[in-house]
Amino acid sequence: MAAAGGKRPNILLIIGDDIGMDVTTNMYPGLIDSLVKQYGPSGHNHPKYKDIQGHPASVPTLSAFAQAGMRFTHAWAQPFCANTRTSILTGLFPANTGVLDYTGSLPQFHYSFVRDLHDKAGYATAIFGKWHIAGLGQYPGMKPKQAGFDLFQGNLNGGIQTYWRYDYQVQDDTTPADKWRTEQAPTRSLPGIAPTTYAPVVKVADAIKWITDQHTKNPDKPWFVWFAFNLSHITGQQNPNPMAVPNKDTMDETSIKEMESCGGTFGSANVGNCTDKQLMRAMTNALDTMVGRLLQTVDSLDPNTYIVYMGDNGTWMFGNKREFIDNMYITRVGRGKGTSTEAGSRVEFAIRGPKIKAGSVSDTPITGSDLAPTILELAGLTAPKMVPGLKEGSSVPMDGVSLTPILFKGAREIRDPVMGYLLSETTNPVKNNIREAAARNAQYKVLCDEKAETGSCTFYDLLDDPIEEYPLPKPASCDGYTSGKLKPADRDWNYCRLQDIVATKSFLGWKK
Numbered sequence: 001m002a003a004a005g006g007k008r009p010n011i012l013l014i015i016g017d018d019i020g021m022d023v024t025t026n027m028y029p030g031l032i033d034s035l036v037k038q039y040g041p042s043g044h045n046h047p048k049y050k051d052i053q054g055h056p057a058s059v060p061t062l063s064a065f066a067q068a069g070m071r072f073t074h075a076w077a078q079p080f081c082a083n084t085r086t087s088i089l090t091g092l093f094p095a096n097t098g099v100l101d102y103t104g105s106l107p108q109f110h111y112s113f114v115r116d117l118h119d120k121a122g123y124a125t126a127i128f129g130k131w132h133i134a135g136l137g138q139y140p141g142m143k144p145k146q147a148g149f150d151l152f153q154g155n156l157n158g159g160i161q162t163y164w165r166y167d168y169q170v171q172d173d174t175t176p177a178d179k180w181r182t183e184q185a186p187t188r189s190l191p192g193i194a195p196t197t198y199a200p201v202v203k204v205a206d207a208i209k210w211i212t213d214q215h216t217k218n219p220d221k222p223w224f225v226w227f228a229f230n231l232s233h234i235t236g237q238q239n240p241n242p243m244a245v246p247n248k249d250t251m252d253e254t255s256i257k258e259m260e261s262c263g264g265t266f267g268s269a270n271v272g273n274c275t276d277k278q279l280m281r282a283m284t285n286a287l288d289t290m291v292g293r294l295l296q297t298v299d300s301l302d303p304n305t306y307i308v309y310m311g312d313n314g315t316w317m318f319g320n321k322r323e324f325i326d327n328m329y330i331t332r333v334g335r336g337k338g339t340s341t342e343a344g345s346r347v348e349f350a351i352r353g354p355k356i357k358a359g360s361v362s363d364t365p366i367t368g369s370d371l372a373p374t375i376l377e378l379a380g381l382t383a384p385k386m387v388p389g390l391k392e393g394s395s396v397p398m399d400g401v402s403l404t405p406i407l408f409k410g411a412r413e414i415r416d417p418v419m420g421y422l423l424s425e426t427t428n429p430v431k432n433n434i435r436e437a438a439a440r441n442a443q444y445k446v447l448c449d450e451k452a453e454t455g456s457c458t459f460y461d462l463l464d465d466p467i468e469e470y471p472l473p474k475p476a477s478c479d480g481y482t483s484g485k486l487k488p489a490d491r492d493w494n495y496c497r498l499q500d501i502v503a504t505k506s507f508l509g510w511k512k
Contacts, residue, residue, distance in 0.1 A: 008121055008222040008379050009354065010305040012298060013088075013371070015226075016287060016348075017081065017130060017233040018337055020315035022328035023284050024348040025056045027066040028073065032328065035467065039330070046330060046469060054327030055277065057284035058254040061292035062348070065309060069352030070360040070407060074462075076367040076440075077313050079337060079344040079426040081132050081158055084312045084368050085228075089113065089133060089147060090387065091372030091400035094425040095507040098390050099133075100435075101338075101427045102158050105141025106133050111387035111398075113372040115148030117224050121379045124214055124221055126151040128207040129228035132158045145177035153206045154228070156180065161236040162269065163244050164197045190293055193249045198267065199230050200290045201250065208297045215301045222379070227294065228312075232283035234322060235269070242321060243279035244269045246286035255285040277326040280315070306353030306378050310368065313337045314344040318430050329467050338431065340424040340438035340447050342468050353378075355408055362406050364413050365442060367422045369400035377404045399423075417442035418488045421501050425508075437506035439498040444491070446498035453510040457502070459495045 016024075025031050032053055039049040078084040078094055086092075086099040086106045090113075094100050097110060117123040127149050134141040134156055144152035152171040160166035168183045175181060188205035189195040196202075207227055214223045234242035245264035248256060259282050263272025271279060291309070298305050315324045317336030325332045325343065335343040349366065373383035389396035405411035415421070418441055425437040435450040440462065448457035459472040475486075478496035486493035503511035 007220055007304065008123070010222050010298070010302055011117075011224045011375055011378055012294075012305060012307045013224075013226050013375070014291060014294070014307065014309045015085070015088075015130075015228040016284075016309070016311045017229050017231055018313065018316050019232055019284055019287070019311045019348070020313070020325070020336065020343060021311070021346055021348050022054070022315055022325050022343070023057045023232075023280060024059055024062060024311070025328055026059050026063045027348050027350065028071060031073075035328065039467075039469070044465075044470065048330050051330050052328060052467075055281065056327045057281040057288070058252055059284065059288040060252065061288045061295065062309060062350075065291070065295065065307070065352060066348075066350040068358050069307075069350055069356045070362060072349040072366050073361060073363050074365045075310065075347055075349030076345045076365065076422050076424055077311060077347045078368065078424060079313050079339055079428075081130070081233075081312050083426060085131075085133050086110075087367070087369045088371045091369050091383065091398040092387065092396070093369060093399045093423040093505075095423065095505060095509065096389050096396050096399065100425060100507060101429055102132070103136055103429060105135025105139070107392065108142050108146050109388055109392045110142065111384070112142070112147040113376055113383070114224065114226070116376060116381055117379055118148040118150070121381055122221065123379065124218070124223040125149045125225075126207070126210050126223070127154065127226040127228070128210075129154040129203045130158070130230050131156045131228070143171060143178060143180065145171045145175070149226070151210065152180070154203060155230070159233050159236050160199060160230050163199050163230070163235065163246075164267070166199060168202070193247070193293075196247055196267070198247050198250070200286060201247070203227070203229070204290045204294050207294060211297060211301065224375070224379075229287050229290075231287040232280055234316065237269070239269075241269045241271045241279075243271065243276060243283065245271055245274065245279065246282055250286040250289045251282060252285055252289065255282045258282065276321050276324050280324040280326070304354060306351065306356075308349075308351050308371065308375075310349040310371075311347035313347065314339075314341075317343070330469055331467075338426060338428045340426060340436050342462070342466065344426075345424040345438070351403070351407060364406065364415075365422055365440060366403060366414070367400070369398075370403055370414070371400065373398060373400045373402040374404060374407075377402045413442070418494070419497075421498065421505075423501070423506055425506050435508060437502050437508045439501040439506065441494065441498065444494040444498060446495060446502060448499065448502045448508060450508065452499075452502060452508055457499055461491075
């Protein structure tokens, strides 16, 4: 955190795209073994428990990164990219931003923690990569400079056309805050990586140049970088494949051998006989390599830097050549990205930096909305209690809660384990615009769809059943659950409480 009388810390936020915990379980040693035990013969004895032990990606950089700081085992994002990014920026759940799927856009009147970093704490601010907060097409919503960034180099859309040919969009000191320019994808290189337009190389090279320039030109000025990969998202161009084989020099030997074994052509969408699951692993490994290059630069320049890595939602599981989950979960089809299931909302999340104990682990439920107050406190600022709500001129309490008590003071919780809650909310254009929301506390979860008012909710104990194979029975009625007939220690009370949160706090809001 900001030292008294000293330079405020630098802060780097890295966001992976469409990469769930099933792909990155190597960041969590023992997780798969514990799930196999929990669902195997000595536990639930699920007939398909062996499916848990699948094939994650090779992520040595992220694994080492997680071991060097604090890993969070129960982190939620929102089910789609735009929902999560607006929640990170504003500290709000989707019900309070109105961004409920990948088509949504955040109006300019909303709060952005980046503006506070820039205006109140004197941070230089830049974003590299995917924005996906201004909407699609003409980008009517908040652009990066409107959010408080000095520089944006990347792509405003939710995806790119291909990984080698895409719109490269820029906001800098020559562009108004509501304008941008679009250029051809530039060619960049890094030590050991040949010149290329491959998007992750370009973005990392851009970020390294900017960060290095900050330290050269103004070493006493703190910086904040929002770095958002497009990996491992599908591309806009679907043929010959919506996925791609990364450049060979961005992968490790494990992934290179796998791509060679299935006949993929390096640096192209000519994937040979490589399956969607193999391509997900390869693309995630390329992300891991590029994270390593970024961390090498940051570590060599200034150890007074906090680094956060998180996934933006679960792994994609819809459509031909688009079913990527190959590990951790038993039931997969119909879950994953775009749903409020654990496979859609639970993501990898780790923080490293000064005074954060290496190898530490937190099992408390957290969410992407918690990053806004956390980053502000890391910078020595106090998060606002009230921020603009869904309607212009309205105000609502910030939903996010700072993680700093866990990071620095040994706290076990930042929310009451029973009364506190997280929300996961989405509409799903891929599935006939199904509307659903989930609420959880430290142990229980209720997931409801658009028919929830008539009882269409599912109930889970996430401690006993973390991958949602065994729905719990629901109480016959929740009438009067607040009268004292049921107690917080009762399972039925938890169902009633969480269903009431969905009914009153989520965008479904049939009791609002």
